[in-house]
Amino acid sequence: MSSEQRKAFPFSEFEPKWQGEWEASKAYRTPNPGDADFDASKPKYFVLDMFPYPSGNGLHVGHPEGYTATDIIGRFKKMNGFNVLHPMGWDAFGLPAEQYAIKTGTHPRVTTEANVANFTKQLKSLGFAYDWDREVNTTDPGYFKWTQWIFLKLYNSYVGDDGKAHPISELEAQGLSREEIDHRRLAYVSEAPVNWCPQLGTVLANEEVVDGKSEVGGFPVERRPMRQWMLRITSYAQRLIDELDGLDWPESIKLLQRNWIGRSEGAHVQFQISNFKSQIQVFTTRPDTLFGATYMVLAPEHRLVDEITSEEQLAAVEEYREKTARKSDLERTELAKEKSGVFTGAYAINPVNNERIPIWIADYVLMGYGTGAIMAVPAHDERDFEFAKKFELPIKQVVQPPEGHDWQGFTDNGIAVNSGFLDGLSTPEAKKKITAWLEEKGLGKGTTNFKLRDWLFSRQRYWGEPFPIVWENGQHRSLPESELPLMPPTLEDFKPTGTPEPPLSKATDWVQYSATAKRELNTMPQWAGSCWYYLRYCDARNSERFVGVEAERYWMTGSVHGSQFSVPGSSASGNNREQGIENRELRPGGVDLYVGGTEHAVLHLLYARFWHKVLFDLGYVSTPEPFQRLVNQGLILGEDGQKMSKSRGNVVNPDDVVREYGADALRLYEMFMGPLEQVKPWSMKGVEGVYRFLARVWRLVMEVDDEGVWSLSKALQDVPANKQLTKALHETIKKCGEDIEKLSFNTAISQMMVCTNAFTGAEVKPAGAIVTFLKVLSPFAPHLAEELNAQIRSQFPALAAKRFLSDETWPAYDPAALIEDEVEVVFQVNGKLRDKARVPIQATKEEIEQIALASARVQEFMEGKPAKKIIVVPGKLVNVVV
């Protein structure tokens, strides 16, 4: 549609006008506790979007999907008397900005600023009710000062026996040595094999490596040992699993996190190495199969390999180790099907039967999980089974499967056989008994293992938060808080060095902290800033603290007074959940609703929960969990049903849609497409459909003359709505209110369409009822609703909202208006629909039954047989069974 063509309603005039008025009057400013206009009697509602990375491509149609959903909820809650916190900000550190900067030579701060300006303009053109005074930007020194501050909290904390974070000073008081303390810090330095990506010139977290390639860019990743900063997230593994229980998250996302953390129960078992002093410790989830262990496998990198390898096997072992080391992770997983390995020449003693069993090395045993060594039970483990077949190692049955299963490769529960004192026990019983036996003999111990590894937290980048750490005499120490924020150096050349040496090394002056101390050269990963931004929104301009005490308490718990949490996690148990919803103080999460994509299920959402728990343990926040309710919006596909991408040419630009159909149409369409959580394809025809709907609403109030000038419709009058319109209106108030709570926006919109169609058919338009309708419409299409309200106010000042519709109260529906005198009841014979009739609403069951039996069509299908049974559902149906 060209711009010359007349628009169905002048959205391009009134949308910017209202955006300007809302901004000028700070219509969506949200006062904090302590502000003069703060109303402590109102409940709070914190509705959060996953803040965007301001990329150079600008807004994608996927962004407004979640943002419109939260905007509708926020506006609705405000009209229902809540103090609503609905903020927006920028996750602006990160690889793409730096990659772009390297390519173009423009400083990342410059491109980031330009991108933020563009995103801001785009978001403002959509009329979201954000409190822009609370805007945060992770690259702002006033923000990353506190990211660095939280890092110092991690650096200066350890996890005690109670499973909670404590200040490191407690260990100092106990007289622990410097080395012992460094060993316990939540942020620590480790020299370990890490994921190094040569093309990106940085290391990556496990979570950022997909199929052996970098998540950003898809470049190969290799493992190499490097000195890196790690965060001890594994200390929180159990709590990160347990405390999911109290959260209103999709079960699938909870499961994804549980699987990622990967808890498994089993035992550590010690195996003596024959003719050596050393022992091999293995982790197994099946200690009950110990009698079936016929060989052992060490990871090729295992430190005992050097010690135990025999002369004859030395060459073969060395060759195999080198070959494995050269393999990238990708190759190691791709070749997973074919087992490989080499005998070390050494033997271990099986502690239960003193049998000598060979020790092999093989790359199917991973150094990073468990102890990097396994006892192989080929009869009852698929991988061991394959390996044993290939290398002709003995396979010994120790579990009797149920009827009809082959014991070879049987991995489920059964009955222990050939297992001495375990014989006849079921698998769970045998596990218990052997674990007790091992513990008694000092040969092993029941243990829990997690797949989750500690979080690799340093990157060799320029565009990230510098660590507030200096090195002196080979030791690290933290900067005092007074030196925060630690600004990055102003580098002209921020390109990677081509070696693992970070680019900050080029800032030689900056690096030299003092005559004897140098700064840490790594920077933090992009996730750092997004781990706590929701807290900053509560008090975004606070320069004294990362978030004010009262602001945090109010927005996270709703309480203006003390915190209710004394024992972390205890309130998060399933039993308290129902109560917790009643009594919001008992809910573990602070943010009432968090909407964003699934792609953050295990990255951002896990990291943020971890930081939040540390801050909670240390007493800096009031809730054990950050996000109470999480909703994932579904991906929007291109018109061709494929994922939108430049190469496919199916990308829809929200700016184009706003230009041609207006912001309200874009908002409404994205909500009308289907359920929020569903994946759904874009359709421009669909946009036109909601655009037509908005035009119909417009024409309820406005009419056009021959010159194309719009004026208030003469059909609009100050008269009460008739019974039929009143019913349509009140049904709409009811259904939209309920649907918004359920996030069922598509059905709310269809109800508004039904209502509008009813009003369109009426000759006289009752102005008061239309204003009520506009209130219901306003969270969805705020510009149109505001404009029509203002138009109506010009002639019927008593009927319209005085200032903005968002200041109005959500209308109440009258249940009496919904009731009709007569209802249609359907008559079934043997469950098949045969007739219908309108009956008075107060008709008794007996009366309805009589009407049904009197129906000629019912009688015809009863074929003269007597009714065996008659089911009457008042107001609905009668089913006659013959």
Added chain:
RNA sequence: GCCGAUGUGGUGAAAUGGUAAACACAGCGGACUUAAAAUCCGCUGCCCGAAAGGGCUUACCGGUUCGAGUCCGGUCAUCGGCACCA
């Protein structure tokens, strides 16, 4: 391989165990118009039938129920996640 989600008209979809397909899109017909666009009104799951009407229909098979898109068991397909985790 394991885990999860989803299967309803030509399309997006709707349906507290109670009239399947609301609301839209597309299509068809009509009104207005010199004409078109826009707007307004009507029709539109499939099969048989001139019609009245009848039969069938929520991926497939079976079960529970007076009654199943909805609940239970099984099968298949698509999408997403994880994947040598001992």
